[in-house]
Amino acid sequence: MKHASFGAMPCPVARSLEHVGEWWSMLILRDALHGYKRFDEFEQSLGIAPGILARRLKTLVEAGMLERRQYTAKPPRYEYLVTDRCRDFETVLHSLLAFGNRHFSPGERNVVIVDSQTGVEAEPVLIDSRSGRPLSDPRFQWAAGPAADAEVQRRYAKASA
Amino acid sequence: MKHASFGAMPCPVARSLEHVGEWWSMLILRDALHGYKRFDEFEQSLGIAPGILARRLKTLVEAGMLERRQYTAKPPRYEYLVTDRCRDFETVLHSLLAFGNRHFSPGERNVVIVDSQTGVEAEPVLIDSRSGRPLSDPRFQWAAGPAADAEVQRRYAKASA
Numbered sequence: 167m168k169h170a171s172f173g174a175m176p177c178p179v180a181r182s183l184e185h186v187g188e189w190w191s192m193l194i195l196r197d198a199l200h201g202y203k204r205f206d207e208f209e210q211s212l213g214i215a216p217g218i219l220a221r222r223l224k225t226l227v228e229a230g231m232l233e234r235r236q237y238t239a240k241p242p243r244y245e246y247l248v249t250d251r252c253r254d255f256e257t258v259l260h261s262l263l264a265f266g267n268r269h270f271s272p273g274e275r276n277v278v279i280v281d282s283q284t285g286v287e288a289e290p291v292l293i294d295s296r297s298g299r300p301l302s303d304p305r306f307q308w309a310a311g312p313a314a315d316a317e318v319q320r321r322y323a324k325a326s327a
Numbered sequence: 328m329k330h331a332s333f334g335a336m337p338c339p340v341a342r343s344l345e346h347v348g349e350w351w352s353m354l355i356l357r358d359a360l361h362g363y364k365r366f367d368e369f370e371q372s373l374g375i376a377p378g379i380l381a382r383r384l385k386t387l388v389e390a391g392m393l394e395r396r397q398y399t400a401k402p403p404r405y406e407y408l409v410t411d412r413c414r415d416f417e418t419v420l421h422s423l424l425a426f427g428n429r430h431f432s433p434g435e436r437n438v439v440i441v442d443s444q445t446g447v448e449a450e451p452v453l454i455d456s457r458s459g460r461p462l463s464d465p466r467f468q469w470a471a472g473p474a475a476d477a478e479v480q481r482r483y484a485k486a487s488a
Binding site: 169170172175176177178179180181182183184185187188189190192193196200213214230251253254255256257258259260261262263264265266267268269270271273274275276277278279280281282283286288289290291292293294295296297299301302305306307308309310311312313314315318321322 | 330331333337338339340341342343344345346348349350351353354357361374375391412414415416417418419420421422423424425426427428429430431432434435436437438439440441442443444447449450451452453454455456457458460462463466467468469470471472473474475476479482483
């Protein structure tokens with residue numbers, strides 16, 4: 167599907183979504199981070215149509231989230247490996263997992279995050295590493311950054327007023 | 328667009344994305360969390376086609392992310408208010424913001440999160456609140472939860488092997 171681009175929007179959330187926000191993309195990244203590499207592995211894991219999977223993989227390679235590497239010459243076959251950027255994305259997936267477990271799986275948590283050394287389930291919370299305070303504290307607000315244009319400055323001046 | 332449903336997948340990430348993962352939805356939630364309430368406010372902020380906006384708002388209301396409330400009787404007009412569930416979603420948006428700033432806005436950060444009492448920029452990091460360890464520590468792994476079926480158990484037995 168052709169859809170509006172978020173790439174020109176002056177917002178880092180929009181820029182992230184431009185690269186990883188299409189339907190299926192985050193589930194492909196989830197699988198890649200869990201060791202899936204080959205086209206047919208993703209196809210089987212997700213039940214996704216091959217044409218859509220090919221387009222999503224191409225977008226994710228272009229975004230630097232996956233690296234495409236040939237693993238046989240005849241016939242030519244490729245696998246998709248996670249990059250450091252993809253590993254860094256796991257924070258977003260962890261947040262979506264915790265949110266899903268809190269709100270859309272009442273009494274039915276089928277996937278959790280555990281400390282593999284203790285077996286204890288993790289309780290993910292986003293904090294400010296400088297102060298140790300949870301980001302959910304209302305003192306944290308979105309604000310215009312150093313590269314903000316007049317529109318962004320107006321927007322977040324209003325939001326924090 | 329009609330697309331495959333993630334609602335039946337045994338994965339909390341898929342369940343979250345089923346409700347909030349459509350193109351535009353997370354940006355609508357971002358705006359709602361920043362005080363935007365009315366149809367024309369979202370339309371103007373996002374530059375989104377009215378038909379798509381109406382469909383996304385409906386999905387988000389059904390998901391319990393927004394509450395639709397009539398604010399004038401003649402003509403009937405509605406506004407969309409954030410719910411506690413939507414406020415809890417801010418963790419995901421914060422994670423996407425930090426990721427976008429790290430990877431897709433080099434030297435051009437136009438939106439940041441700040442501690443409004445000190446003006447200092449926050450450094451969001453996801454930790455396990457029990458142990459204080461960052462979730463990026465490889466000891467944290469995805470694992471089958473209490474409601475996992477055989478497929479999920481096989482999947483995550485493999486992943487942690």
